[in-house]
Amino acid sequence: MSTVRSPYFKRLRSSAPKKSKSNAPLTPALDSKKAKVTRTKVKLEPQDSFSGKFTGTKSNSHETKAYVNRKEVKQENPKWEPVLWKKQLANIRKMRQSKDAPVDTMGCEKCKGENYSEKDKRFHTLVSLMLSSQTKDQVTHAAMLRLIEHGLTAETVSRIPDEQLGKLIYPVGFWKKKVIYLKKTAHILKEEYDGDIPDDIDGLVKLPGVGPKMAYLAMTCAWNKVVGIGVDVHVHRIANRLKWVKSRTKLPESTRKELEDWLPQSYWREVNWLLVGFGQQICLPVSPRCSDCLNKDICPSSTAKTKMHK
Incomplete structure (x- = not known):
C-alpha cells in the first residue's frame, strides 16, 4: 500500500503550531473557555412588566442580563x-x-365653668393650660376657680386691669409674664376669632405664651381632635x-x-x-x-x- 501523503495534508501539518518546550497547558482551548466564564458579567436592569421572577437571556458576548423589579428587591427596615x-x-x-392623681381632679379638663357657653369653656381650657406652665395642678386649679368666679371670657380678660388680673392668678409660676400673655391673647381672640380659640395647631402656637404642648392638649381637650x-x-x-x-x-x-x-x-x-x-x-x-x-x-x-x- 502506498504511503505517499497528499500535498494538502503536508500543508496542514506544516501550518500546525510547533510543540513548545515550556510548561504551557496541553488544552489551551479549554483554558480559554474557562477564562471567558470567569469574565462573565451580570447586569441588573428594571423591566416595565415584571412577572415576579428572574429571567435571563445570554448574549453573544457571554453577558447575562437578569431583569428584576427594583421595588420587589428593596426591603424597608421595620419600624422601630x-x-x-x-x-x-x-x-x-x-x-x-x-384616678386619684392631681391631674384627675384638677387638670385642664376640670377647669371649666358650668354656666358658660361651649366657646367660653374652650377659652377656659386654653387659659388653664397657659397658667399650668411651671405650676402645680393645685395652684392652677385654685387660680382658675377665682377667674371663673370673677367672669372668664376673652372679653372680660381683655378689659380687666393688669393689677387685678395678677391678683387673681397669683401665685402661679411667672405670673407677671402670664398677665401679659393672657391680655394679648384675649385681645387676639376677641378681634380675630370672635372670642373663641383657634381650631388648629398653627393658630394656637401663634398666640402669646402658647407652646406646642399646650396647643396639642387644647386640640384634644377643647376641640376633641387628637392631632x-x-x-x-x-x-x-x-x-x-x-x-x-x-x-x-x-x-x-x-x-x-x-x-x-x-x-x-x-x-x-x-x-x-x-x-x-x-x-x-x-x-x-x-x-x-x-x-x-x-x-x-x-x-x-x-x-x-x-x-x-x-
Missing part, C-alpha cells in the same frame, strides 16, 4: 419601637385605675426612663416627635393623662418610687429590680 412598651403601658394603666401628643415634663421624663425614645432627648418637643413616630395614634389621647398621673404619684422627678411600680423589673431605669432580673 420599644420592645416591652405594651406591657409597660398596661402596667401603668393598672396603677392609674384609681398630636401633649408632652409635658412628666411625659418627657418617663418616656426617657422607659427608653421609649431611640436616644435620650433633651427637650419635650423632641420627645413628642419620637413618640409620635412609633406609638399608634389610637394611644395618643390617653398617653398624656396616663403618664402625667403616673409621674405625679409613682415615677417622681426625684426619688421615684420604683419599689411600688409594676414595671420595676422591666423598666431600664428601675432601682428596685428583683435579684432574678438583675
Whole structure:
C-alpha cells in the first residue's frame, strides 16, 4: 500500500503550531473557555412588566442580563419601637385605675365653668393650660376657680386691669409674664376669632405664651381632635426612663416627635393623662418610687429590680 501523503495534508501539518518546550497547558482551548466564564458579567436592569421572577437571556458576548423589579428587591427596615412598651403601658394603666392623681381632679379638663357657653369653656381650657406652665395642678386649679368666679371670657380678660388680673392668678409660676400673655391673647381672640380659640395647631402656637404642648392638649381637650401628643415634663421624663425614645432627648418637643413616630395614634389621647398621673404619684422627678411600680423589673431605669432580673 502506498504511503505517499497528499500535498494538502503536508500543508496542514506544516501550518500546525510547533510543540513548545515550556510548561504551557496541553488544552489551551479549554483554558480559554474557562477564562471567558470567569469574565462573565451580570447586569441588573428594571423591566416595565415584571412577572415576579428572574429571567435571563445570554448574549453573544457571554453577558447575562437578569431583569428584576427594583421595588420587589428593596426591603424597608421595620419600624422601630420599644420592645416591652405594651406591657409597660398596661402596667401603668393598672396603677392609674384609681384616678386619684392631681391631674384627675384638677387638670385642664376640670377647669371649666358650668354656666358658660361651649366657646367660653374652650377659652377656659386654653387659659388653664397657659397658667399650668411651671405650676402645680393645685395652684392652677385654685387660680382658675377665682377667674371663673370673677367672669372668664376673652372679653372680660381683655378689659380687666393688669393689677387685678395678677391678683387673681397669683401665685402661679411667672405670673407677671402670664398677665401679659393672657391680655394679648384675649385681645387676639376677641378681634380675630370672635372670642373663641383657634381650631388648629398653627393658630394656637401663634398666640402669646402658647407652646406646642399646650396647643396639642387644647386640640384634644377643647376641640376633641387628637392631632398630636401633649408632652409635658412628666411625659418627657418617663418616656426617657422607659427608653421609649431611640436616644435620650433633651427637650419635650423632641420627645413628642419620637413618640409620635412609633406609638399608634389610637394611644395618643390617653398617653398624656396616663403618664402625667403616673409621674405625679409613682415615677417622681426625684426619688421615684420604683419599689411600688409594676414595671420595676422591666423598666431600664428601675432601682428596685428583683435579684432574678438583675
